[in-house]
Amino acid sequence: xxxxxxxxxxxxxxxxxxxxxxxSIGVNRFPDFFSRAHASGKVDTLGIMLFIVGLMFxxxxxxxxxxxxxxxxFVGMTSPVAAHALARRALIHGVKHWKRNEKxx
Amino acid sequence: MTGQxxxxxxxxxxxxxxxxxxxxxxxxxxxxxxxxxxxxxGGVLLAAGVLLLRMTVGAENSQAHxxxxxxxxxxxxxxxIFVGTGIVAILGGGYFLDYAHLPVQWLEPAYMxxxxxxxxxxxxxxxxxxxxxxxxxxxxxxxxx
Numbered sequence: 093x094x095x096x097x098x099x100x101x102x103x104x105x106x107x108x109x110x111x112x113x114x115x116s117i118g119v120n121r122f123p124d125f126f127s128r129a130h131a132s133g134k135v136d137t138l139g140i141m142l143f144i145v146g147l148m149f150x151x152x153x154x155x156x157x158x159x160x161x162x163x164x165x166f167v168g169m170t171s172p173v174a175a176h177a178l179a180r181r182a183l184i185h186g187v188k189h190w191k192r193n194e195k196x197x
Numbered sequence: 198m199t200g201q202x203x204x205x206x207x208x209x210x211x212x213x214x215x216x217x218x219x220x221x222x223x224x225x226x227x228x229x230x231x232x233x234x235x236x237x238x239g240g241v242l243l244a245a246g247v248l249l250l251r252m253t254v255g256a257e258n259s260q261a262h263x264x265x266x267x268x269x270x271x272x273x274x275x276x277x278i279f280v281g282t283g284i285v286a287i288l289g290g291g292y293f294l295d296y297a298h299l300p301v302q303w304l305e306p307a308y309m310x311x312x313x314x315x316x317x318x319x320x321x322x323x324x325x326x327x328x329x330x331x332x333x334x335x336x337x338x339x340x341x342x
Contacts, residue, residue: 166217173210180204 097149104146111139124190125182133175140167201255211253219246226322230311236318240325247330256337265334268327275324282317 118131144164151157202208219242226239250259283294291298296313297306304312 169210170214173206176204177207180207 101146101150104142108139108143111135115139125187126179129175129179133172137171201258202253208253211249215246215249219243229318236321237325240322243326244329248333268331271327272324272331275320278320279317
């Protein structure tokens with residue numbers, strides 16, 4: 093039983109780490125503000141949630157696992173809202189979109 | 198910055214999350230006896246809930262939650278609770294913040310320390326929470342009175 097839980101833990105934590113790595117590469121490599129907010133808002137949220145689900149599998153069914161689940165719900169609610177607020181405020185204040193033909197990045 | 202946001206996503210998220218953040222703040226405040234946490238961290242979380250409401254539903258609309266003209270008074274009350282407990286312990290014959298010499302004679306000294314620490318933490322929580330809200334309101338420079 094514990095071996096199965098450990099297998100799920102390894103799978104979910106590695107998956108979450110991979111998503112967070114992809115999100116970090118996206119934040120560094122994307123050209124303008126909006127695509128960077130897209131990378132940090134969506135991919136990092138999924139990565140953190142998968143990571144926490146992996147830790148819940150490692151912990152078993154107890155109170156700590158419930159707290160970890162509440163943290164996952166909290167991150168899943170707050171992180172996209174924060175990305176939305178940033179991108180909306182940037183759009184209102186006229187941050188330029190990235191276009192393929194322009195020289196400046 | 199001071200007005201109400203026009204995005205329903207931000208407003209609903211802020212109004213829904215602020216009480217949860219404050220509930221976690223109260224939990225952290227009472228959890229200071231048994232693990233990580235305490236007055237300062239609980240006060241910061243309570244202030245974070247209020248500041249989230251200040252930013253999402255607007256500074257004017259969130260005055261009904263915590264009024265800006267009362268925060269500085271409450272900050273002073275929190276400081277007086279903290280320092281006053283220590284000075285009362287000195288007057289009782291002990292050192293500063295020596296809870297065993299508080300004039301509460303019907304309690305065991307262990308329980309007196311327990312509730313004394315909780316009382317001091319209450320003062321710290323009140324002071325930190327209202328102090329941070331005062332700093333935010335002062336940065337905005339809006340006259341609420």
